[in-house]
């Protein structure tokens with residue numbers, strides 16, 4: 001996934017584009033490039049570098065050249081290593097057409113060979129460069145931007161958001177969208193285009209999402225929007241009251257640490273936002289009391305939540321099957337949510353990996369819904385799964401942190417995660433927010449189906465308030481030990497095994513993902529019950545085994561025997577356990593012990609201290625914690 005920003009208008013474009021690129025660095029930060037029509041030299045001028053937008057901006061700041069139309073790109077490499085040649089923009093052979101691209105071009109090798117046979121010279125190893133040479137050859141034939149574009153989109157397959165700048169047409173930007181998000185912005189002095197509205201949200205009066213399979217030809221005073229057949233379309237402009245939330249670290253060393261500490265507030269806000277408030281309810285001791293009053297909703301909200309989800313009461317009351325689909329950390333939240341829906345709402349629930357779902361047979365089930373979890377609302381795998389389900393006319397519901405995202409635009413309804421912008425690539429507060437919302441939703445459905453009483457609904461809300469305090473307190477209780485020796489000690493290991501069982505297994509998966517994605521230490525998660533079927537061969541004192549306990553008595557006993565299997569083979573055992581689980585605690589080389597909570601919320605209770613432990617281990621390895629190598633915050637390519 002990459003970030004694209006373009007501007008054309010009466011203002012100089014350099015700072016506007018670079019500022020927008022800085023805001024899109026979450027989409028990719030391998031390399032960055034900027035190209036504009038130089039108003040003095042009347043030619044395309046550009047600079048592209050590996051590394052961050054800040055580095056690029058610093059180099060550009062020594063030149064005073066500028067222009068009124070320009071495009072920028074932040075790259076997350078899909079094809080071609082990270083180097084300057086593979087950074088965008090890419091140019092045609094004459095160097096008078098510049099192009100930036102986000103997505104993946106399928107069969108680009110055959111296209112490249114076709115173009116090389118026609119005499120085109122390639123400077124990069126990327127799939128994107130094929131686009132500019134192909135467009136240029138079509139433009140030479142048709143002498144028309146529109147005709148060349150319509151021919152281009154007939155030929156190329158894959159996912160692409162493209163912006164093109166043509167030297168001989170300095171007052172024009174060409175924009176193409178297929179399976180990769182782009183949004184237009186309109187202000188009095190000109191127009192923006194970007195991969196995400198946050199690139200320009202506070203600089204425009206209105207914004208409009210580019211429809212799927214559409215082309216925009218933008219001049220300084222107007223936009224012409226077409227579909228891929230050349231038929232005119234009308235942009236659906238929305239007022240941009242999206243004041244840019246200039247997220248700062250607020251004094252924390254990393255965004256990840258800040259977001260770990262925001263989790264209590266996020267959970268409290270979610271409970272207050274979605275809570276049913278009757279006369280007898282007391283508001284939480286949340287420091288968001290003001291918000292709680294603002295968000296408190298009357299009993300009729302019950303209906304409104306279904307309207308928000310785009311579900312009729314009838315659909316909810318007849319629900320027989322719930323399907324959850326996501327990727328990465330969001331998928332781990334779904335695996336935990338499955339226990340909520342099956343034990344609270346008593347509805348059979350399946351969980352699918354988005355990247356697998358589209359390649360499995362689809363069985364349309366009566367009275368079923370699909371819920372898609374995505375912090376960004378842009379993950380390509382999850383979006384493709386949503387589109388497939390939608391094509392079968394099955395209700396699609398999204399739970400996301402970005403109400404302006406593509407998934408929200410394309411779903412039947414959505415629930416906002418209320419977590420605030422999550423900047424660090426490693427997902428932390430989103431994971432807690434997702435668990436909290438799924439817990440509330442499972443209880444709401446149970447209430448609707450009269451499987452629980454209003455009082456039980458309210459105690460479920462209180463349970464969440466309690467767990468948010470336990471989550472924060474666990475970090476405080478272990479912060480000193482982790483920061484003064486424990487993290488140092490555990491940063492010395494080069495491989496880990498994480499174990500869990502039943503509802504604690506997704507927690508083991510999440511912990512393993514957190515550790516590997518920011519520290520680069522190899523970490524394998526495994527169902528504890530499977531250990532004896534092979535992986536136990538890995539157990540020795542050089543590989544810490546981290547086991548997440550559970551509060552279900554039977555499961556706890558099973559986990560205890562798994563822990564004994566580890567210790568019987570001189571394994572090194574770290575446990576996340578609960579008060580009273582003294583046998584397990586006594587077995588461990590190190591034990592994090594938390595107060596007992598609602599058994600279904602045991603993973604949520606452990607979430608913060610697990611994340612803090614992984615964060616501190618990683619800090620000792622000197623990794624770029626907020627922007628790990630090879631990763632990006634939103635994976636908008638399949």
Ligand code: AGP
Nearest residue numbers: 328329330374375376379426427
């Ligand atoms: C988690 O730390 C990662 N950043 C990654 O697994 C992420 O959860 C996944 O890419 C899904 O992203 P989404 O929630 O925005 O769809």
